[in-house]
Amino acid sequence: MLTIYDIAKITGFSPTTVSKVINNYPDVSDKTRNKIKKALVESGFKPNAQAQFLSTKKTWTIGVVYYEGVGIGLAHPFFSYVIQAFKHRVEEYGYSLLFGSKTDRLKNSTFLEYFKYSRVDGIVIISTEEGNKETEEIINSDFPCVIIDIRNNNAATVSSDNEKGCKLAIDYLYELGHRKIAHISGGFGDRNWSSTTRIKCYKEAMNNLGLNVPNGYIADGVNFDYSGGYSAMKKLLKLKDRPTAVFAAGDKLALGAIAAIRDEGMNVPDDFSVIGFDDIELARYVTPGLTTIRQNSTELGRSAADILVEQINQKKKLTVNNVIPVELVKRDSCRKIN
Amino acid sequence: MLTIYDIAKITGFSPTTVSKVINNYPDVSDKTRNKIKKALVESGFKPNAQAQFLSTKKTWTIGVVYYEGVGIGLAHPFFSYVIQAFKHRVEEYGYSLLFGSKTDRLKNSTFLEYFKYSRVDGIVIISTEEGNKETEEIINSDFPCVIIDIRNNNAATVSSDNEKGCKLAIDYLYELGHRKIAHISGGFGDRNWSSTTRIKCYKEAMNNLGLNVPNGYIADGVNFDYSGGYSAMKKLLKLKDRPTAVFAAGDKLALGAIAAIRDEGMNVPDDFSVIGFDDIELARYVTPGLTTIRQNSTELGRSAADILVEQINQKKKLTVNNVIPVELVKRDSCRKIN
């Protein structure tokens, strides 16, 4: 591979001048600049990013943290859209994405260690448990960072307006005449912020309408997953005072719940109304079309990117909690009763 | 951040010796080794990856190429699983994933240029069009690379046994009594290998059974997408000699097709049998459960990782075309007729 020394030799100028041309310094004559630029293009020269970093301390790289253990992986039907939007936005700023790894080679047990090694300019965390040690470690480090899908007083975060979303869902079911409304939660015990928040807001929304939440009306959907929704719904179906409607904390949960209802020989929306959360791509392609609360994945990603880059540029960590609006998307999985 | 010079000062040894300890060189006394190791751990020292590279020429980084323009993005419900498996496998070897970017900052118009800049050790390409210029450029470069979901005589590739998959699908429908079997293709004109291969194998399988393929029986599903399947099915429904079964080149296509059938007031599998390809996660959670040809995403990813790392280690490009078995998964979207 060519170096700036090679270009210097070819053009007869010094490596410094070549470097200046590459980095658009003003103090180079047009004549020289053009000559060097020409050589640069003709030779297909690419600067060496690692060597650049050694001088500039900037890798133009953002580290990405997924906690796959809790089902939030690359393949997540909702967060993958968020990270895609995030990627596009940071690319506009000139950054690329590096995925955090724990490898034997580095004997690194945490993401932070990996990012220290690879010297990323900033870190984005996709959905974390509250109080997660790795997350705390990153928040307390010098790395600029942003966390998606949680709120935290000591960090920059971006999350959906869960409060509003839950209220929209419950109020809508109420409008349709439902009074017995159950909730399938995202699970993870009390560690998952989205899950606990939606449970809390579900209760509040019920309360505001004067509805009570009988025992067993909050069913644990485990990993925000199809199978979690499936088994949670099975439990709800065993209740002697069955609900007429179910508000699921995620679309996968809702789809799992619908599968469970179907397996019991019943039908949505005739026997149960089901409403989800997220609006994943296929929500509109299933039968029945899934009524849900749409989270704006694009805006979540973009906003996270903006906050992160702002911190990098300002060289200081910010503590803002951006909240992104949600909306109710009516399809066919809920119906009017009575 | 600490450097090996700092560790040298702390322990009283030279930077060289510290480096030797870090890299497990044998010619260091146990006493010295232990002292330095202790200091390393206590100080939380992490070597600087960029500086390391400058000496070793190895970044321990794999570049990832997605062609988002053709709908194969981070958020793809099938390939995201493949890349996840790939990631896990390369991590076992000590590598991390860097996503290829085209940024204004680098004025780079191709992925190859970006990877030259960032000096990745190898490149993985997720599903490419045949003859794609960027792909060709990478194949012809010095970078070890592997391409998923295509076959090519000049490169290392990993793909599913599409031939077998199509045959399984058509034979199964035949067994169920279907004779009028249509195909919804993946689209992309003639540039997408999976799409064209499945069209070809669909025809062959039909031929082998003595079935003919009437005009209009191959409908273009555009981007392997829900909406493509939806509109393709709409066209099939307008045929005067309607098929009784549809073999879709992808699960998203199949789900889109089912939605179209439903929108016309009809039903799967009563009015049409539909079989997909991929076995994406939710295939089993939709109504009806989608019968499909399962591609082994884990094995695709693992195999790709293995071939790529082998090329890196051997320092030479290989040209192998690994083919991963597929299987028929029977659910409820197909039924016996007559």
Added chain:
DNA sequence: CTGTTAGCGCATTCAA
């Protein structure tokens, strides 16, 4: 406007 010099942090000779 151009070039000389030094240094970023590490691994690798090669002496000692």
Added chain:
DNA sequence: TTGAATGCGCTAACAG
């Protein structure tokens, strides 16, 4: 068994 010297490719301070 240890360490001094050198180079990887680049940018930045400074001098001319």
